Amino acid sequence: MSLRSTIDFMLYDWLDSVSLTNRNRFIEHSRETFDATLDMCERIAREKYAPFNRLVDIQEPRIEGDRVVLPEATYEAHKAYAESGMLSAAQDADIGGMQLPHSIEAAANAFFACASIGINSSMLTSSNANLLMAHGSPKQQEVFARQEYAGRWSGTMCLSEPQAGSSLSDIVTRAVPDDEANGVAWEHDPLGPRYRLRGNKMWISAGDHELTENIVHLVLAKIPDAEGKLIPGTRGISLFIVPKRLVTENGELTGDRNDVALAGLNHKLGWRGTTNTLLNFGEGKYKVDGKAGAIGYLVGEPGKGLACMFHMMNQARIAVGIGATALGLAGYYASLDYARNRPQGRPILGSGKDSAQAQISIIQHADVKRMLLAQKSYGEGALALALYCARLVDEQQTGDAASADDARLLLDLLTPIAKSWPSEWCLEGNSLAIQIHGGYGYTRDFAVEQYWRDNRLNMIHEGTHGIQALDLLGRKVLMENGRGMQLLAARVQATIIKASAQPRLTEFAQSLGAAVQKLGLATQSAWSTGNPQEALANAVPYMQAMGHTVLAWIWLDQACCVLANDPDLLVPSNQGRIGCTHYFYRFELPKISAWLNVVSARDMTCADFPEDAF
Known part of the structure; x- marks a missing residue:
């Protein structure tokens, strides 16, 4: 069974994506236009990505002078992807998008990642532009986001620093208002309030390359207080657009470099086709108007x-x-x-x-x-x-x-x-x-x-895995008084009811019901003392158990769909889906008991282990 046939089952049989075409946003679409998009992406992935997967693994990015060199195949793949329109697949038609459902976009992009994830470096460009469409000014959307959607410019996210990875409250990159430039006060620049940034950013995917005319860096930095001191924690963190090459208010390249310098490439275990960089902002290598400091434009409000x-x-x-x-x-x-x-x-x-x-x-x-x-x-x-x-x-x-x-x-x-x-x-x-x-x-x-x-x-x-676990157990399961967990439980219960009506699925419906009950009790036990240190000591086992429970639900819901459409399992691929459901419930779901035992007991074995004992 191929990736395409699996996607077709999930989109059309299970999720009923065609029903979305009855909604105003997708009224111009049909099963045919969805299929055409999938066909196109499958073809490009097969022709421009898959044959070069090993090549980009062997021929890593390298620096020549002040530019990054990539294999020619990477340029050809990026060009084909940009021309496909997939960078703006889910965006409004009036800005050049296809106005496709996100579910179709996600399915189509799976072909590229499967063919060569090392070449597929456009993920952050779409996300960067989407952020600007949500939080940027109309001018920022016009100048920066639209160029990214068109594939002429690419985008990054610059969060981590050499001394601060996931701990963003500890970043020290700073941004101060720029002086008047070209007769325009810093706060009245058409592209947004203009600042000068100084600092270092680490682990920047696609942080430097020649695939596009420009690179739009979205940079987190702190605006100092009136005394010039950085505000502790996350309250002072603001977001800035920092282009690699300076642009006019009409989106034209000025020909000048911004003060953003490539400090080095990280040589990775895998995913070698995509550059990963250390960038220096404002060190003075490329001075703007004779001064050090990278020009950045504030996105949204200061401190937000x-x-x-x-x-x-x-x-x-x-x-x-x-x-x-x-x-x-x-x-x-x-x-x-x-x-x-x-x-x-x-x-x-x-x-x-x-x-x-x-x-x-x-x-x-x-x-x-x-x-x-x-x-x-x-x-x-x-x-x-x-x-x-x-x-x-x-x-x-x-x-x-x-x-x-x-x-x-x-x-x-x-x-x-x-x-x-x-x-x-x-x-x-x-x-x-x-x-x-x-x-x-x-x-x-x-x-x-x-x-x-x-x-x-x-x-x-x-x-990281640990950060996701803390987010899940420490915030997501608690937000809005646990309403998210209630919504999930209701959807799982609906699947259990459907599956209970199928004799071949009754066993699994009962197992899923028991798993949900264990998860709920473990969640309550973890937080029963109100002590975050105790509750979160085993956040990763909790996330593993919840993940397995969610996947058991996903498999059972698909099994219900299979038997509704093919009750005698005449189609081999449907036999495979039911077989996977059997496997997951008998080999995987039982694992949650061990994970939830330590969560429920608020076991402190790991948290209390003395550092010297290692």
Whole structure:
């Protein structure tokens, strides 16, 4: 079964995406236009991305003079992607977008990540432009966002610093008002209040390259108080547009560099086709008007930068989950093909093996089937979760007031899981893909080792695993008095009711009901003392348990759809979906008991372990 057939089932049979065409925003679309988009992206990914996946892994970005050099294939892939219109796929038609549902956009982008995530460096450009459309001024949208959507400029997010990774309250990059320039006071610049930035930013994906004419950096920095001191914590953090090359108020390049200097490239374990950089802002290498300091334009209100940036971060987190999912599926497809064609061993008969018999392909061995089933359940389950979350975005934007608000809250709750669960379990799937290949899997003769290396990043970037867990248990399950958890429980219960009416699914409906009850009790127990240190000591096991419970729900809901459409399971792919449901409930869901035991007990084994004892 191919990625396309899996996407078709999820979009059209399970999520009923065609029904979105009855809504005003998507009234010009149809199943045919959705299919045309998927066809186009599948073709571009196959022709411009997949053949060069190994090339960009071997030919890493390098610095020549003051510019970054990438393989020619990367330029061709970026050009094809930009020309496809996918950078603005979900945006309004009047600004050049396709006005597609987010669920169709997410599905289409999965083809590129599956073909070569190292080449696919456009994720942050769309998220950058989307942030500006939500929080930027009309002029900032016109000059910066539209150029990004057109593919002429690209975008980044500049948060972390060498001394401050996830702890954004500790950033020290500062921004001070610029003097009058060209007769215009700093606060009246048409592009937004103009500041000079000084500081260093680290781990900037696509932070420097020549793929586009310009790069739009979105930079978090602190505005000093009246005494010139940085305000502690996050209250002083503001958001700025800092272009690599200076622009006029009409969006034309002036020909001058902004004071943004490439300080170096990070050499990574995987995902090598995309540059990852250290950038110096305002060090004076490229002085503007004879002065050091990178020119930046304030986005939104002073001190509200982190709230604006979360708009981009949340979109990026879901995109990370899709990327992790696509890599997991790429490893699954590769190991499935290998298992079907690799002869090894003989059938185990009642009296043992008969060496006189011909060898069998390794897919006939039970343990290899176990590893393939695990990969399939992880990858396809994670893809279903990602598309479900994208469908919530569509509901949030186009549903009635009540359903839109429910979708907003449910998406907030599920975002940490949509990022973290695929990052952890599709990585495990990639490890199993290597195992199926045996010794060959550990060599560069096969792609599965690269898929694992590429995927290892996803538990780290856009908020580490631990950060996502703290966000989930420390904030998301509590917000609005737990209404998000109530909404999730109601949707799970609706699936349990549907599944209970199917004799083949009754067992799983009961197991899911028990899992939800355990999760609810563990949530209450974790917070029963009101002590955050105790409640959050086992936030990661909690997130793992909740993720597995959510994925069990996703699989059961898909199983209900399968049996409603194909009750006799005449279609092999539907047999596969029901088989994955069996696997997940019998091999994966039971794991939550061990995770929730430590959560419920508020076990402090890890938190209290003495540093010297290590």
